Amino acid sequence: MTTANTSEPFSETRIVTRRLHERPDDSWTIDGALASGAYDSLRQVLAQGDPSAVQAEATASGLRGRGGANFSTGQKWSFLPKDTFPRYLVVNGDEGEPSTFKDRMLLERDPHQLLEGIVIASYAIQCNLAFIYVRGEFALGHDRLMRAIADARAKGFIGKDIQGSGFDLDVVVHRGAGAYICGEETALLESLEGERGMPRLKPPFPAIEGLYAKPTVVNNVETLSTLPHIVRMGGEEYAKLGMARSTGTRVCALSGHVKRPGNYEVEFGCTFRDIIFGLGGGIRDDNALKFFLPGGASFQWLVEEHLDEPYDMDHAAQKLGTSLGSGAVMVFDETTDPVRVAWRLAKFYSHESCGKCTPCREGTGWVEKILYRILHGYASPEDFEMVCDVADNISPNFMAAPFNQTTLCPLGPSVASPIASLAKYYRDEIIERIAAQQAEVPA
Amino acid sequence: MFTDDNRARARDIVAQYPRARSAIMPLAYLAQDQHGWLPPEAIPEIAEFCGVSAAEVQGTVSFYTMFKRRPCGRLVVSVCTNVTCLVVGGPEILEHLEVKYASDDDVTVEEVECLAACGNAPSMQVNYEFHERLTPEVAEAIVEDYKAGRLAARTVSGTPQ
Numbered sequence A: 001m002t003t004a005n006t007s008e009p010f011s012e013t014r015i016v017t018r019r020l021h022e023r024p025d026d027s028w029t030i031d032g033a034l035a036s037g038a039y040d041s042l043r044q045v046l047a048q049g050d051p052s053a054v055q056a057e058a059t060a061s062g063l064r065g066r067g068g069a070n071f072s073t074g075q076k077w078s079f080l081p082k083d084t085f086p087r088y089l090v091v092n093g094d095e096g097e098p099s100t101f102k103d104r105m106l107l108e109r110d111p112h113q114l115l116e117g118i119v120i121a122s123y124a125i126q127c128n129l130a131f132i133y134v135r136g137e138f139a140l141g142h143d144r145l146m147r148a149i150a151d152a153r154a155k156g157f158i159g160k161d162i163q164g165s166g167f168d169l170d171v172v173v174h175r176g177a178g179a180y181i182c183g184e185e186t187a188l189l190e191s192l193e194g195e196r197g198m199p200r201l202k203p204p205f206p207a208i209e210g211l212y213a214k215p216t217v218v219n220n221v222e223t224l225s226t227l228p229h230i231v232r233m234g235g236e237e238y239a240k241l242g243m244a245r246s247t248g249t250r251v252c253a254l255s256g257h258v259k260r261p262g263n264y265e266v267e268f269g270c271t272f273r274d275i276i277f278g279l280g281g282g283i284r285d286d287n288a289l290k291f292f293l294p295g296g297a298s299f300q301w302l303v304e305e306h307l308d309e310p311y312d313m314d315h316a317a318q319k320l321g322t323s324l325g326s327g328a329v330m331v332f333d334e335t336t337d338p339v340r341v342a343w344r345l346a347k348f349y350s351h352e353s354c355g356k357c358t359p360c361r362e363g364t365g366w367v368e369k370i371l372y373r374i375l376h377g378y379a380s381p382e383d384f385e386m387v388c389d390v391a392d393n394i395s396p397n398f399m400a401a402p403f404n405q406t407t408l409c410p411l412g413p414s415v416a417s418p419i420a421s422l423a424k425y426y427r428d429e430i431i432e433r434i435a436a437q438q439a440e441v442p443a
Numbered sequence B: 001m002f003t004d005d006n007r008a009r010a011r012d013i014v015a016q017y018p019r020a021r022s023a024i025m026p027l028a029y030l031a032q033d034q035h036g037w038l039p040p041e042a043i044p045e046i047a048e049f050c051g052v053s054a055a056e057v058q059g060t061v062s063f064y065t066m067f068k069r070r071p072c073g074r075l076v077v078s079v080c081t082n083v084t085c086l087v088v089g090g091p092e093i094l095e096h097l098e099v100k101y102a103s104d105d106d107v108t109v110e111e112v113e114c115l116a117a118c119g120n121a122p123s124m125q126v127n128y129e130f131h132e133r134l135t136p137e138v139a140e141a142i143v144e145d146y147k148a149g150r151l152a153a154r155t156v157s158g159t160p161q
């Protein structure tokens, strides 16, 4: 069966990606950004002079974090204890979730939009020092960000007495150095403090005890890049976009076996078909779709029958047993061996495990090894049950979603998602495959 | 040992942070840029700037793969084999470059996780400059361009030079 051409063309709703598309040659420069309205929202906020009004707009907008956990931004800010200073804003630009490449684009091609969002957020929560943690590998993004900060400082958008408002904000950029786990917010804080990037036990949450044990808000690059638009449109107007509790737009990083991979900004409430076929042009060579990962590597896979499900955070979590996670959609066609994909994901988690919790440190390695055996024809009949058992030790009742956690952070349990997906869609196939391998082994 | 210029830079970096210890990673990058890798001699000096022991600096830097604690080529070629690259030829590029540069001291080829360049997979970086939509032949030609100086390389930390 082929799934080609079964969708109407579909259009993006460009809000955070508008400038970078409209000004492909200079969107990242101060002149290009100012010519397309950068820092207007900041001026508006400072002229109004009421930090709590900004918080109220953020809450009214229904904005939920775009880093992967989908938590309400306004609510997160409200957890900061009153009257405890200093406090910090920490920007998460560590983007390492497999097949997620939207924050890199926003950093490289619209750093002033991010900076404007950072100053607005800092004003809203009344912090005077913000840190941007940029993934170490993003050399160009880092260069452009440093340049943008210098230019914004020269124009009085960062630094002392911003635009004559009396508000001060300094921004420090901190480069990561090749550790996926540092995207997890408490590991990120450890890394910023000069430690090995190992997650902390929560609570206390960063809002209470974060960077240097001070109240801290950690927000994602895309989340903060959205703020200038929420200010400009008004929170309620923004909330009219999208569906239900998934308001606004999301930059969806589409990759894999599609004709036109890339970043597409879509309104929540469209369907996976709109994204994969309407925007992505469908499967390459008009092959059949085998499966797709709807939100990065860490959540359960979906298949053909889910194409018409709405792209909505709560629907994904409650009805589909998965998550829209980091906003990546990875597509695999009929030529793909699902065991190979699951093995490579397990290898990733095993490599990136920080080693603090035993189920994750040991379990991810075991999952990788067993899948390797199945992949290369060395498996024994009990191996598939064994890999499910290991997954169950890392994430009890591993087929359940959202996953259960026996570990300090969700990295370890994430490896249960590819295993659960194999068990759900390909169990019989895999068991037969192992039996066939057995038959080939001489007695 | 840091050059005088780098000592001045190191002091500025430390001053950016509320606590000196936070400067361990940026100072490790600074030392790596100066030496072409992160040699053991750099560790006590970073420790001194950050007001911690050498063991603490070692503990931190050994966590992060971008700090090269063994000598590496002047070109670090990072080839992605994570799942999107996996299904469109990433492993074949890795193997090709590994074989080609096995005994070339200028070039260190490494396998890396997703580089956030999956929209144009398969992808690699050379000293953290992105190169996308590759084939083994195109990837090799790019490395050759860097070797011959036809492409300007960043440092092995990705700093422009």
Ligand SMILES: Cc1cc2nc3c(=O)[nH]c(=O)nc-3n(C[C@H](O)[C@H](O)[C@H](O)COP(=O)(O)O)c2cc1C
Binding pocket: A064, A065, A066, A067, A068, A069, A070, A071, A073, A092, A093, A094, A095, A096, A097, A180, A181, A182, A183, A184, A185, A186, A218, A219, A220, A221, A223, A224, A409, A410, A411
């Ligand atoms: C293993 C792991 C990796 C993560 N990586 C990232 C990342 O690269 N970028 C990011 O913004 N959030 C990442 N997160 C989520 C962060 O912990 C945090 O929820 C987020 O930065 C909060 O910002 P937001 O509310 O604006 O989304 C990761 C979480 C986990 C458990």
Ligand code: SF4
Binding pocket: A181, A198, A199, A352, A353, A354, A355, A356, A357, A358, A360, A361, A407, A408, A409, A410, A411, A412, A413
């Ligand atoms: S789950 Fe894994 S990555 Fe997370 S804290 Fe435990 S060992 Fe580290």
Ligand code: FES
Binding pocket: A098, A099, A100, B080, B081, B082, B083, B084, B085, B086, B113, B114, B115, B116, B117, B118, B121, B122, B123
């Ligand atoms: S999977 Fe290779 S760049 Fe993302």
